[in-house]
Amino acid sequence: xxxxxxxxxxLPLHRAGFASVPAMLxxxxxGETGVTFYNAKGEQLSALPWRxxxxxxxxxxxxxxxxxxxxxxxxxxTADTWPGFFDSFFGAQYAGLLPVxxxxxxxxxxxxxxxxxLRRQFAASGAVAAVGLDDLAGYLADxxxxxxxxxxxxxxxxxxxxxxxxxxxxxxxxxxxxYIQFSSGSTRHPHGVQITQRALMxxxxxxxxxxxxxxxxxDRAISWLPLYHDMGLIGFLMGPLASQLSxxxxxxxxxxxxxxQWLNLISRNRSTISYSPSFGYDLAVRRGAAQVPPxxxxxxxxxxxxxxxxxxxxxxxRFAATFAPFGxxxxxxxxxxxxxEVCLAITFCPHDxxxxxxxxxxxxxxxxxxxxxxxxxNDQSRARRFVICGRVLxxxxxxVRGPDGAVLADRAVGRIFVSGPSIMPGYYGEPEAxxxxxxxxxxxxxxxxxxLDGEIVVTGRAKDLIIVNGRNVWxxxxxWAVEAKRVVKNGxxxxxxxxxxxxxxVVVAVxxxxxxxxxxxxxxxxxxxxVREAIAVDCDVVxxxxxxxxxxxxxxxxxxxxxxxxxxxxLYAPKPEAA
Amino acid sequence: MIVETDGMTDTLERAxxxxxxxxxxxxxxxxHLVPFQxxxxxxxxxxxxxxxxxxxxxxxxxxxxxxxxxxxxxxxMNVVAEIHTVDQLADTIQKLCAxx
Numbered sequence: 001x002x003x004x005x006x007x008x009x010x011l012p013l014h015r016a017g018f019a020s021v022p023a024m025l026x027x028x029x030x031g032e033t034g035v036t037f038y039n040a041k042g043e044q045l046s047a048l049p050w051r052x053x054x055x056x057x058x059x060x061x062x063x064x065x066x067x068x069x070x071x072x073x074x075x076x077x078t079a080d081t082w083p084g085f086f087d088s089f090f091g092a093q094y095a096g097l098l099p100v101x102x103x104x105x106x107x108x109x110x111x112x113x114x115x116x117x118l119r120r121q122f123a124a125s126g127a128v129a130a131v132g133l134d135d136l137a138g139y140l141a142d143x144x145x146x147x148x149x150x151x152x153x154x155x156x157x158x159x160x161x162x163x164x165x166x167x168x169x170x171x172x173x174x175x176x177x178x179y180i181q182f183s184s185g186s187t188r189h190p191h192g193v194q195i196t197q198r199a200l201m202x203x204x205x206x207x208x209x210x211x212x213x214x215x216x217x218x219d220r221a222i223s224w225l226p227l228y229h230d231m232g233l234i235g236f237l238m239g240p241l242a243s244q245l246s247x248x249x250x251x252x253x254x255x256x257x258x259x260x261q262w263l264n265l266i267s268r269n270r271s272t273i274s275y276s277p278s279f280g281y282d283l284a285v286r287r288g289a290a291q292v293p294p295x296x297x298x299x300x301x302x303x304x305x306x307x308x309x310x311x312x313x314x315x316x317x318r319f320a321a322t323f324a325p326f327g328x329x330x331x332x333x334x335x336x337x338x339x340x341e342v343c344l345a346i347t348f349c350p351h352d353x354x355x356x357x358x359x360x361x362x363x364x365x366x367x368x369x370x371x372x373x374x375x376x377x378n379d380q381s382r383a384r385r386f387v388i389c390g391r392v393l394x395x396x397x398x399x400v401r402g403p404d405g406a407v408l409a410d411r412a413v414g415r416i417f418v419s420g421p422s423i424m425p426g427y428y429g430e431p432e433a434x435x436x437x438x439x440x441x442x443x444x445x446x447x448x449x450x451x452l453d454g455e456i457v458v459t460g461r462a463k464d465l466i467i468v469n470g471r472n473v474w475x476x477x478x479x480w481a482v483e484a485k486r487v488v489k490n491g492x493x494x495x496x497x498x499x500x501x502x503x504x505x506v507v508v509a510v511x512x513x514x515x516x517x518x519x520x521x522x523x524x525x526x527x528x529x530x531v532r533e534a535i536a537v538d539c540d541v542v543x544x545x546x547x548x549x550x551x552x553x554x555x556x557x558x559x560x561x562x563x564x565x566x567x568x569x570x571l572y573a574p575k576p577e578a579a
Numbered sequence: 580m581i582v583e584t585d586g587m588t589d590t591l592e593r594a595x596x597x598x599x600x601x602x603x604x605x606x607x608x609x610x611h612l613v614p615f616q617x618x619x620x621x622x623x624x625x626x627x628x629x630x631x632x633x634x635x636x637x638x639x640x641x642x643x644x645x646x647x648x649x650x651x652x653x654x655x656m657n658v659v660a661e662i663h664t665v666d667q668l669a670d671t672i673q674k675l676c677a678x679x
Binding site: 107 | 616627628629630631632634639640641643644655657658659660661662663668
């Protein structure tokens with residue numbers, strides 16, 4: 001089997017500008033490019049040219065319409081990376097139904113938590129159908145039991161068993177919704193972002209256009225990002241589709257197992273565009289560096305995007321140093337910023353500049369919320385380095401506002417607001433939650449940052465901010481301080497504050513991968529020491545058994561709010577030792 | 580005529596069917612789990628992997644992957660999600676080996 005071609009033989013490359021997802025797929029189906037699925041060994045499992053994606057989807061659509069599903073009804077889909085997702089997602093698009101992509105269960109013993117999550121998603125989306133991997137048919141049936149509105153559930157067989165009726169397709173149009181995206185930070189009370197066709201088309205135009213990735217003839221995409229996440233689904237399914245690219249897929253699970261396959265496939269298929277959160281680059285270095293094939297050639301990779309979490313310069317520098325001998329060009333890095341509430345993308349860095357950082361004075365940042373250039377950028381105890389994340393997409397606006405709502409000048413830290421055609425109309429069925437974040441056409445991103453010559457520098461989440469003695473402390477700073485000292489691994493620490501009545505007290509929860517009383521007390525001492533040394537605050541250290549783990553959001557980001565809630569609920573007993 | 584002894588027949592029969600003796604499967608699982616043992620408590624068939632040991636989800640995923648490679652099987656994700664103990668993991672592996 002050969003991978004699908006990178007170029008279409010005659011079909012002209014059309015960068016976005018379509019009316020809807022069905023219109024994009026109709027156009028791409030005229031060429032030979034498409035999607036190819038790979039396994040953890042890098043072997044090709046199957047390939048679907050966009051034409052076949054469309055043909056299969058239209059069959060599914062006629063079955064769904066024939067089965068009596070009404071326009072606008074929701075169909076939940078377990079969004080693993082496999083052809084069934086394409087059949088059901090695009091089938092729904094041609095049938096006028098709204099897909100609701102959801103995650104798949106991970107790990108040992110995760111069944112009950114997964115069923116709970118499915119039930120919450122059924123309730124939040126009001127789904128009337130649920131399809132997924134054959135392996136998950138039983139879970140869907142279990143979770144659907146309490147929801148009489150669900151008229152169809154099961155593996156892809158359940159969908160394919162429906163008779164195909166000679167009905168007219170009723171594709172979703174430009175004025176309609178496209179799908180419902182469960183956003184990050186929504187594990188317990190999932191908020192379904194309404195992705196409209198119009199907002200999606202606007203965001204895609206920005207993404208593939210000159211201010212974004214500037215897609216050109218000869219580009220080829222590759223992704224291991226989960227399709228239940230906006231960066232996976234919009235960035236690396238809709239994006240390639242909007243510009244008729246071929247895309248190669250690894251499942252997230254296979255990437256985690258064999259991160260080198262990501263790079264191997266880039267090398268082999270001469271891929272030019274791929275994205276990852278910082279942790280993916282980290283994983284590739286930590287687990288892949290020992291098994292790099294000598295003929296790995298990454299010179300083709302022109303856009304190595306970073307998004308989905310705080311962009312971490314140190315991680316990217318390590319990646320670049322590790323893979324430079326194999327042709328990786330560090331100027332290919334494109335830090336970017338976005339979120340599901342704007343479909344996906346808000347800002348992109350300019351091309352060919354790589355990762356640019358701004359080193360600011362920690363004291364001024366904490367005490368005056370000002371990003372003053374550090375006297376000595378290399379003095380880590382006094383300088384804090386942030387990655388500059390680029391300009392807002394054309395047709396959109398970005399403002400950093402102070403507590404009184406006034407727009408702040410460059411280098412003043414405040415809340416980031418955005419407006420423009422990519423903004424969501426609101427969360428599905430949740431007017432109140434929508435009103436909290438949408439004000440006068442502006443979206444309150446909930447993130448903090450500052451502007452710098454028209455570019456944004458994101459400093460953290462507003463709601464996680466810790467204030468100790470009038471001083472702003474970013475929880476990431478505390479966590480990174482602990483991780484930088486190699487006291488614990490990346491992602492094994494969560495910092496938050498609790499109100500003691502007299503002020504805020506910093507608490508650092510760390511996974512205790514040690515045994516014995518001595519090991520535990522040593523760890524607690526080292527964590528407190530690292531925090532005191534780097535941030536100059538005292539903290540309580542709470543040791544969390546790795547078996548319990550630190551809670552994460554649906555997109556896998558550390559959830560400090562839930563860590564704090566668990567802590568206050570006494571879940572991490574015995575009581576923390578004072579540091 | 581089959582003489583019932585100490586369960587040996589059963590063990591041999593399982594080994595014949597699966598090509599993998601229970602002992603070998605358990606040994607392989609324990610090889611991965613021993614580094615995460617807490618205190619002096621031995622790892623037994625009843626050990627609840629994600630609870631009685633200090634193993635985190637990434638390490639569990641690694642272990643499952645390596646066991647899959649070692650025995651040349653693939654454990655479906657819904658089956659993985661229902662495994663709690665060492666015995667259940669061993670049963671799953673043996674069953675899949677038998678089907679191979």
